[in-house]
Amino acid sequence: MPWIKACTTGDIEEEDLIRFDHGGRSFAVYHSPDGEFFCTDGLCTHEDVHLADGLVIDYVIECPKHNGQFDYRTGEAMRAPVCKDLGTYPVKVEGTDVLIEVPA
Amino acid sequence: MARTNRDYALLGRDAKLAEEIGLVSAQWYHTDMPRKEMKALMKREDGPAIRDTAMLFAAMAVSALGGIALWPSWWSAPFWAVYGVLYASAMDSRWHECGHGSAFRTRWMNDALYQVACFCMLRNPVLWRWSHTRHHTDTIIVGHDPEIIAMRPAVVARLVLNLFGIFEFLGNARALLTLAAGQMSEQEKSYVPESERPAAFRIARIWLGIYACVAAAALAMGSILPFMLVGLPIFYGSWHMVLTGYMQHLGLAENVLDHRLNSRTVLINPVSRFIYWNMNYHVEHHMFPMVPYHRLKDLHERIRHDLPPAHPSMLSAYREILPALVRQFSNPDWFVKRTLPPTAKPYRPEFHGDLEPGRPTPGIGGYGGLPPDAVPAE
Ligand code: FES
Numbered sequence: 001m002p003w004i005k006a007c008t009t010g011d012i013e014e015e016d017l018i019r020f021d022h023g024g025r026s027f028a029v030y031h032s033p034d035g036e037f038f039c040t041d042g043l044c045t046h047e048d049v050h051l052a053d054g055l056v057i058d059y060v061i062e063c064p065k066h067n068g069q070f071d072y073r074t075g076e077a078m079r080a081p082v083c084k085d086l087g088t089y090p091v092k093v094e095g096t097d098v099l100i101e102v103p104a
Numbered sequence: 105m106a107r108t109n110r111d112y113a114l115l116g117r118d119a120k121l122a123e124e125i126g127l128v129s130a131q132w133y134h135t136d137m138p139r140k141e142m143k144a145l146m147k148r149e150d151g152p153a154i155r156d157t158a159m160l161f162a163a164m165a166v167s168a169l170g171g172i173a174l175w176p177s178w179w180s181a182p183f184w185a186v187y188g189v190l191y192a193s194a195m196d197s198r199w200h201e202c203g204h205g206s207a208f209r210t211r212w213m214n215d216a217l218y219q220v221a222c223f224c225m226l227r228n229p230v231l232w233r234w235s236h237t238r239h240h241t242d243t244i245i246v247g248h249d250p251e252i253i254a255m256r257p258a259v260v261a262r263l264v265l266n267l268f269g270i271f272e273f274l275g276n277a278r279a280l281l282t283l284a285a286g287q288m289s290e291q292e293k294s295y296v297p298e299s300e301r302p303a304a305f306r307i308a309r310i311w312l313g314i315y316a317c318v319a320a321a322a323l324a325m326g327s328i329l330p331f332m333l334v335g336l337p338i339f340y341g342s343w344h345m346v347l348t349g350y351m352q353h354l355g356l357a358e359n360v361l362d363h364r365l366n367s368r369t370v371l372i373n374p375v376s377r378f379i380y381w382n383m384n385y386h387v388e389h390h391m392f393p394m395v396p397y398h399r400l401k402d403l404h405e406r407i408r409h410d411l412p413p414a415h416p417s418m419l420s421a422y423r424e425i426l427p428a429l430v431r432q433f434s435n436p437d438w439f440v441k442r443t444l445p446p447t448a449k450p451y452r453p454e455f456h457g458d459l460e461p462g463r464p465t466p467g468i469g470g471y472g473g474l475p476p477d478a479v480p481a482e
Contacts, residue, residue: 016143047129047241055146055394057209064394066237067205079205081237083299 003092003099006039010096017061017072019052022102027089028052029098030072032059037091038072039100045077045084109436109470110246110358112255114291119247122359122467127245133362133455134391135410145395145403148209152398153201156378157217160198164190168333175329184332188341189379192269195224196345197381197397203233206396207381223311226276226338228283230304234296243390244358244366246467250295254354256436258429263350269342283308348372348380351421355428357439359467361455363390364448365441369404369414370421387411410449412442438462 006020012031019042020027026042028051044051044063053064061072068082075086090101111117122128167190170183201207202218222229235250242248254263265271282288286305288296296304314334321330328336357365367387372380383389385400388407395403408414415421424440431438439461444450451457456466464471 053142055143055148057148062205062394064392066240067393069205079211080233080300083297 001101001103003101005097006100007098008096009037009093009098011098012037015056015058017052017054017056019050020100023104025102026050027100027102028061028072029091029100030056030061032056032073037093037098039089039091039102040070040072040075040086041088044068044082045086046082110256110468111470112246112252114247114250114294116247117469118467121469122242122245122247125467127242127359127361127456127467128248129241130361132243132391133364133452133457135407135449137392137407141406142392145392145399145406147399148206148396149398150209150213152396153207153213153217156381157198159378160190160194171332172329175332176327184337184340187333188337189344190341191224191337192339192341193344193348194379194381195221196342196349197379197383199225199227199232200236200383201381201397203236204393206394222307223314224337226273226280226311226335228276228279228304229307230300231279231283231292231296234300238295240390240393243363244353244356244360246358246465250291252353252358253349254429256358257433266346267343268340269338269346272342273338280308280311284312344376344379347418348376348384350425351384351415351418352386355425355432355440357441357456357459359456359465360459362451362457363387364411364444365451365455365457365459368421368424369411370418371414371416372418376418409445409447412444412448435462437465437468 004022006027006029007018012018012029014031014035015033017028017030020029021042028040028042030038032038040051040061042050042052044065046063046068047065049063049065051061051063055062059071059073060069060078062069063082066081067079068077069079070077070082070086075088077083077085092099113119164187167183167187171180171187174180174183198207198217199221202214202221205211205214207217208214219229222232239249239251244252246252253266262271283304288301288304318330318334322328351368351370353366353368356368360366364387367390369387370384372384377384382397382400385404388395388400388403392403404414415424428438428440441461459465
């Protein structure tokens with residue numbers, strides 16, 4: 001699977017996320033409170049809502065539509081109405097580039 | 105009385121039609137807000153809800169103790185009046201906010217108050233969480249929103265009985281018994297996923313056990329006093345929830361995708377705002393459900409330029425609602441289309457904002473003929 005540049009480290013505030021679209025798919029890239037970066041699917045598993053408008057609270061992303069919550073490190077669904085986990089993708093930082101490894 | 109041309113059943117005719125024309129799980133209109141400002145408004149805190157919860161429980165304890173001390177004299181009535189509103193109206197808004205998970209920052213606090221509020225309201229926590237989820241996905245979409253409380257035309261008896269908690273009690277008591285028996289209706293199954301159903305059954309059985317204890321206490325004491333504390337407040341304290349709740353959507357548009365057309369913001373007194381936990385900012389809440397109750401006033405100030413003017417009082421809201429309900433008896437397509445200020449983005453056709461009062465509503469299949477259940481059997 002190829003590594004793709006999603007953004008630079010300065011593009012996302014700490015405890016926040018951005019949307020990144022690639023190859024017809026949508027991803028969410030997160031900057032955690034302790035400075036790490038993570039990547040998940042960009043759409044909620046409950047309904048097709050972009051998580052990028054949601055709220056990052058520590059290591060949790062809360063969906064903007066019905067307040068469902070996921071742990072964005074593992075993708076684990078943590079709070080109804082989400083029942084299905086999010087897909088997660090490896091992330092590495094090279095210099096100031098944030099790279100994600102996504103399916104080709 | 106005019107026969108309704110609407111089918112509000114969750115799996116009914118108009119549910120299918122709404123789906124066919126793209127009203128279900130659709131994109132809704134949102135006022136533009138810079139991400140930075142939105143983030144600040146969405147920020148979670150424990151402080152305001154801890155303060156309000158402490159005040160609520162303290163007021164409940166004082167009013168209950170006053171009621172018990174003066175029981176069975178009529179002098180206890182004012183204490184019960186206060187206790188009832190806190191138990192059956194303030195707990196409605198706590199159910200709502202904690203169901204969204206936005207009242208507290210700390211998750212267990214949201215969950216704990218949610219469970220207490222559900223018990224007070226006799227609302228199964230699983231069932232009602234999912235019905236409210238649907239209400240937010242498909243707000244006032246006929247055949248999809250399970251929380252439409254005034255059909256067109258309105259069932260007046262239902263609206264009046266609700267002031268005494270009766271109609272909701274009947275539905276919740278039925279659900280309690282059927283869920284305790286491990287059963288769920290087809291309509292409920294349409295919005296509660298299978299994985300969540302065992303939790304609904306389990307909690308119903310626990311509640312039946314608690315009610316059995318209350319009944320045993322009442323028998324042992326030879327008094328209804330235990331039920332004055334648990335259960336009966338639903339009948340004598342729901343009126344505030346109902347009066348504020350009716351303002352949310354009644355008389356406004358159905359089958360539109362713009363909360364400015366189907367929800368209402370009303371400015372109310374501080375005591376009612378405490379009881380209602382600021383849900384009087386209802387357009388704001390539906391447009392941005394991530395914003396906690398204690399920031400809704402700020403959100404209102406920030407986006408009011410894009411919303412119809414807020415009603416200045418409950419009286420003003422009811423002056424709009426009641427004539428609209430009356431008019432819907434002769435024309436169920438009638439609704440109040442509130443005028444936007446010049447600073448607002450206009451209502452847009454792609455959100456069905458071109459729907460005019462009295463004109464046929466998209467997604468309703470009952471025009472020009474009898475509704476299916478009114479056709480005589482051959
Ligand atoms: S769409 Fe994400 S929680 Fe419902």
